[in-house]
Amino acid sequence: MINIFNTLTRQKEPFKPITPGVVKMYVCGPTVYNYIHIGNARSAIAFDTIRRYFEYRGFKVDYVSNFTDVDDKMIKRAKADHTTVPAIADRFIKAFMADTAAVNIEPATAHPRASENIPEIVDFIKVLIDKGYAYESAGDVYYRARKFKNYGQLSDQRIDDLEVGASQHTADEETDRKEDPIDFALWKTAKADEISWPSPWGAGRPGWHIECSVMSTKYLGDNFDIHGGGQDLEFPHHENEIAQSEAKTGTKFANYWMHNGFVTVGDENEKMSKSLGNFVTVHDIVQQIDPQILRFFMATTQYRRPIQYSQKNLDEAGNNLSKLQNAYRNLTYRLNDALDGDDADIQAQLTALTDHFVTAMDDDFNVQNGIAAVYELAKLANVYAAQTTVQTTTLQALLTALEQLASVFGVKFAAATPTLADADIQALIDQRQAARKNKDFAKADQIRDDLKAQGIILEDTPQGVRFRKE
Structure with a gap:
């Protein structure tokens, strides 16, 4: 049975x-006012990995992740770029989808945008006003935080100890319009020339928060299984979500609350910030390194x-x-000369590693111990692939297990290059082998280096020479 650390109960x-199997x-x-940074990526990758493990265990996952496409930052960026908030949103949502695809994050079942749900937001707020949990003040609408009896439970804070202006999304000048400093905005009146809705x-x-x-x-639905996000959202965002949702519906909002840890940058463990010059976007990273490495680093x-x-x-x-990629290639290569049948001992070791x-x-979701089992599987694969005789059923079982377990971490294995399929490469390999036989090692090394310069890597194995393309 899967066990989850629930932030709500600690x-x-x-x-x-709630629904078996779902x-x-x-x-x-x-x-979406800028490219996502590695902090955003950490959350997206962490929960994508969790989602993938649920799917590996046979669950159907209805995964919803939103876009906040209207707020103060969006308005500020649109003014700076002399364009509109929707144009900024469209630009960076497109970038988000490209950058997350690069690190192999599965698209959500739904990616709703706040601007597409304004009627539902207005109706939600009306219910809160009718129930006495919210009030209008000079065109703004605020939520009465003290009226919700469990306010502060998620973040383990006493309501009297909460600081004024805890949310960066609530401007200080709004305080005078509130009944209580800890009340938070559900609806904000429009300033001149700002995007707005009636x-x-x-x-x-x-x-x-209302979005x-x-x-x-x-x-x-009013009650669902898991709500996730970064630790920085625990208060006030998630605290406020619980308060307004449960006040409106009269039922428990989310059964499990999950929060991912922070990202620090560099060897000094500095918090990422633009002022420190260490602000790192995924859009830039995936242009510089293999995106799979970033994904694997964070997923494990x-x-x-x-x-x-850090670079280290x-x-x-x-x-x-x-x-892992080499183990996959080793197994794939040996399919060329495998015999029918299976190896019971290897199969038993494979079952034990999968259980681990x-x-x-x-x-x-203890990925450190989980990936350790995958590394052991790769070692087993390498040992078996090096044997003089291998069997098809066992090779295929090892390949399938390696693919399935590694895919939980977002790893995609490239299809192996057909062994010695290119006539030109084959001719050069034959020349190299002849040179080695004649002890002309300088020529053999030169052929290897020439092929490497063209992106062709030779690998000498007990079963012969094979190549792969970088």
Whole structure:
């Protein structure tokens, strides 16, 4: 059984889905005023890995992740670029989809946008006003935080200790319009020349927190299984989501709350910020390194732990990823001369490693122990592929297991280049072999170097010479 650390209760709990065999999961997405940075990527990769493991275990996952496409940052960026908020949103949503595809993040079941759900947001706010949980003030609408009896439970804070202006999405000048400093905005009146929509309280736009309550319940129902996001969203965003959602519906909002750890940059473990000059976007990274390395680096750290983004750690991830890719190539290569049948001992070792993987991942998605089982599987694959005689059924079982387990971490194995399929390469390999036989090692090395310069890597194995293309 899968066990999940629930932020709400601060303990691990057995996962019991509302609908057997189905996981209903909502993860807060980015505010699309810029390219996503590695902090955004960490959350997206962590929850994509969790989603993939649920799917590996046979669950159908209804995965919803939103776009905040209207807020103060969007308005500021549109003014700076002399364009419109929708144009900024379209530009960076397109970039988000391209950048997340590059690191092999599966598209969400639904990617709703706040601007496409304004009528639902207005109706949601009306219900809160009718129930006495919200009030209008000078065109704004605020939520009475003290009226919700469990306010502060998720973030483990006493309501009297909460700081004024905890949300960066609530401007200080709004305080005078509130009944209580800790109340938060559900609807904001429009300033001159700002994007707005009509409402019973005048032209305006939704507050940040209400967007996620509306979109999550619209697509997943009033009560769903998992709500996820970064630790920085725990308060006030997720706290406010719970308050407004449960006040409106009268039922529990999300059964499990999951929060991923932060990302620090460089060897000094600095917090990422533009002022420090260490602000790193995925859009830039994937132009500089293999996107699979970034994905593998982040996917193989347990989601609740912090991640230190550094070249050293990227290099280590790249080396470990190469080991898995080499094991895959070794197995694929031996399919060419495999005999019918299977090896019972190897099959038994494979079953034990797969069980180890499941045990690790069932424990709150412990990817460090999970990937250790995959590394052991790669070692087993290499040992078996090096044997003089190998059997097709066992090779295929090892290949399938390696593909399935590695895919949980977002790894995609490239199809192997057909062995010695190119006549020109074959001719050069034959020349190299003849040179080695005649002890003309200088010529043999020259042929190898010439091929390498063309992106052809030769590998000498007990079964002969093979090549791969970089």
